[in-house]
Amino acid sequence: MPHNRQIVLDNRPQGEASASNFKLITTDTPALQDGQVLVRHHYLSLDPYMRGRMNESKSYAQPQPLGEVMIGGTVGEVVDSRHPKFKPADSVVGMGGWQEYSVVDANVPGNLRRVDTTHVPLSHYLGAVGMPGVTAWYGLVKIIEPKAGETVTVSAASGAVGSAYGALAKARGCRVVGIAGGKDKCDYVVHELGFDACVDYKEHQDYLSLSKALKAACPNGIDGHFENVGGMVLDAVMLRTNAFARVAVCGMIAGYDGAPLPMANPALILVNRMKVQGFIVSEHMEVWPEALSELGQLVGSGKLRPRESVAQGIESAPEAFLGLLKGKNFGKQLVRI
C-alpha cells in the first residue's frame, strides 16, 4: 500500500485558472477489493478539456468535484491485481487522474485497457494513439469527410490533435494547412509533421489580417476545418471557406475563462452553405477501434512522429497545465511520474 501523492481541485477559478486552484495531498492507496487493479502511473495526460471541468457552470460534462483528484488520462503498469485479466507489469491505459497510483475497478468496461508497446511508445497512448488522435480522426473522417484534393485546416496544429490530423489528412490526399502560434511551431508543423503550409496567428492583430495570410496559404479556399481554439482563428477561417465547407468544432479554449467570444460573421454559414458541428470524442466510442488501428499504423510506420512536452513529477502538473492553456507547450503535454 504505497503512499500516493495526488492533486485535488481545491477551489474553482474566478476568471483565469491559477496554481492556487489546486492542492497537493498524500494518501495511502487502499487495499484491493475483488476485481480491482492497482496501477502505478508512468505518464499523466494534460488536456484543454480539463479547464472546462474546473468551472461550476453547465458544460458538456460534469464539473470536477471539489476536493477530489483531478480527472485525467494515464498510462502505467499494473503493480497488483485482483482481476483475472490483468497481472503485474502489464502496460495499461486508463483515466487514473492527477496522482501517482490509481485503484481501478477493471470490471467496468472502458476503465482499463492493456496496450502493446512493441511498436508504439507507452506515452503515445495518451496522444497520437489515444484520445487526442481519435479526436482528430473523428472530426476529420466523420464530420469533415474530406475528398482527395481538398484543402483542410486545423488550429493548434503543433499539438497532439493537430499533428494527428495532419497525418490523417495527408493520408487522404488533402492539402493540409496548419495554424499555430510562433515561428518555431510553424516550422515544426511544416518540416517535421509534413503539413503543406502553416500560418502563424501571432503575426496578426485581427482576424481580417489572419484571413489574408490564410488566403495565401490556401489558394483554392478551405473545404474543411478543425477548430481547437475558437475566436479570431475561426473568424479568419470562415472568411476563406468554400461553398459546402465543413467545420468540426472540438475546442473553444479562448472562451473557458468566461470572456465573451462571439463569432464575427455567422452569416457566412448561410452564404457558403457551411456545416458547423461540435462533438466530444468520448460520445463516439464506436469509432475508437477503427481510429486507433489507423493511428497506430501511422505511428508504427513513422508517418506520424508526434512531439511531447514532458514535465517531471506529479507536483509539476498544475504549472504544466496552466502553461498548456497559454500555448507554452510544444506538442502533447505530459507529466512523467
Place this chain on the structure above:
Amino acid sequence: MPHNRQIVLDNRPQGEASASNFKLITTDTPALQDGQVLVRHHYLSLDPYMRGRMNESKSYAQPQPLGEVMIGGTVGEVVDSRHPKFKPADSVVGMGGWQEYSVVDANVPGNLRRVDTTHVPLSHYLGAVGMPGVTAWYGLVKIIEPKAGETVTVSAASGAVGSAYGALAKARGCRVVGIAGGKDKCDYVVHELGFDACVDYKEHQDYLSLSKALKAACPNGIDGHFENVGGMVLDAVMLRTNAFARVAVCGMIAGYDGAPLPMANPALILVNRMKVQGFIVSEHMEVWPEALSELGQLVGSGKLRPRESVAQGIESAPEAFLGLLKGKNFGKQLVRI
C-alpha cells in the same frame, strides 16, 4: 405584343434598401421565337432572398444586374405559345420576375412548370406549395431530421416558410414553437396555424430575455431550429438547445444591410454538440417532387392554410418588398398583377 410594365434595379442600396433603388419602365413584349411561351403573370412572389441579390458583394448567388428586371417567382397563364407542351390558358409557375408578362424559353428544364389548380389555389404555388414550402421541408426533413416528441422552433413563424414548417413538423409528431413579431402574428401562429406556442420577440429587449420566454414555451429544451432571421433570435434559441440540437440556417435577414451581426456564444455549438448548417433550396432540386407532393396534400386536406398579404399592381412591388424586409407583411407576400 402587349405593353409590359417592368421593375428594374436602377442602383444598389447604400445600407438600407429604398424605393429609389428601383425604376418602373414600360416595354413591348417581343415576338415569340420557336420554343418560347408568352405568360401573363397573375402573381409575383416577394421573398427576403431578393435583398441579398441587390448587393454587389459576394453572396450565395449572382448579384441582380443593374438595369435588368428584378428576379422573382411568378404564377400566371399562357397567352401565346410556340412550344408543343404549353397552350393558351395553361396555369404555369416560373421565374418571370417583377413584370406583367414574361417570354420564357420552355425548352430549358425548370423554366416553366404547368400546375393543377383543382385543389390548390394558383397563388399557393408561390408559397406553401412552392419554393418557401420546399425550403421549410428541406430544412426540417434533411437537416433537422426530427423525431416524434422532439421540440422544434422556427423564426418568422407566421411567414410562408414558417407556416409550412409548422404543418410539416406537426405531421411528424413534434412540439412546434414559433417566434414572431407582435401579438397578432403570435395569435395567428397558435390559433390558425396550429403551433403549440409562439413567442413574441418584440416583447424582449435582448436575447437573454427572449431566451427566458423560450424556456417557458419549450420546457423540454429545443432539439431543432429553423433560422429565418439570425441575430438576437438565434442567440436566444442557442441558449435553450439540448445536446445534439440541429439548426437549419435559411435566412439572416438582419444582416443584409451590412450591419455587423455576430453570434453571441458560438461555444454553445461545442457545449451542446450542435450541428449548424446553412442551405439554399435551389441547390437541392432532387427533393422538390417529394416535398411538393406532401405540401400539396397538407394544403388540399386543409391542414395547412397559409395566409397571404397581397399588394395590387406591379407598381406596388417595391414598397411591398421593403415592408416585407421590415416584417410588415402577414403571411406570404404577393403582388397581384
